Amino acid sequence: MQNLTLSWQSAGALSVAVYTGSLLARRAGRAAVGLVLREAATVVALFAVWQFAGQLSVMGTDDAVARGQWIWDTERRLGFPSEAALQRWFLPHHLLIQGANYYYASMHFGVMIALLVWLFLRHRERYPWVRTTLVLVTAMSLAVQLIPVAPPRLLPVAGMVDTAVQYGQSVYGASVGGLQADSYSAMPSVHVAWCVLVAVAVIKVSRSRWRWLILLHPLVTVTVVLVTANHYWFDGLAAVALLLFSYLLQWGAARIVLRRRTARARSVPTERPDEVSVPVS
16 A cells, blocks of 8 residues: 655656646636646645655664654653553454554544545634644754654564555565665654644634534554554644644734834824814815
């Protein structure tokens, strides 16, 4: 099972082509089509950056294992539940494990794309907020992932099973030197960052009484990334911290823009009623 079917070069070229199409559409008077293509190009470009960062993160595997070991040991000292113990509970249930592998591979992008389409079509005024958050949290996560960290499935002391390899559902293919792209990009978990972002957006934007069901998505995602041995608890906590920082950055930027607009409005002179000149006939 491969969910990352485009290389970063292919995704980058596709992004440029789609963005060029958006420019041509707007020049032809198709503003709506141009807007849709521009947003699609943004998402594909983000994917290309992710793929490129994944290629960079395969370097320094020895240090990556040491960093993974440090996270594992720190979690045990702090009394975090064992990821291995959680996985052992699921391992006898083959359908659950295969479902977890599939969820990890497909729902990460699938749910995010569905969210963006829903916002763009039904709640256009809220779309920029979510898209900007998505770009910020993903960019910061990829910057952190340039420091390679081995996930639990590649940490010998963890004793965890690579469930995706076991069932032939791995999303990680062979890369430079026989290493696997993104295999050493455990910290932070972009899966967790995105699923929490989706839940926050749906709860904040939707007015349906069923909107709270979206909380199942982060709950299932966190369980899946742990059970499949792709992430530690700390990876999810770091992802949520970056997401909160993304919200803080936008809030701060909005405050600055508001203050500047208020200052400009106050600096514009206004005529008092008794100062209005009356033309003399």
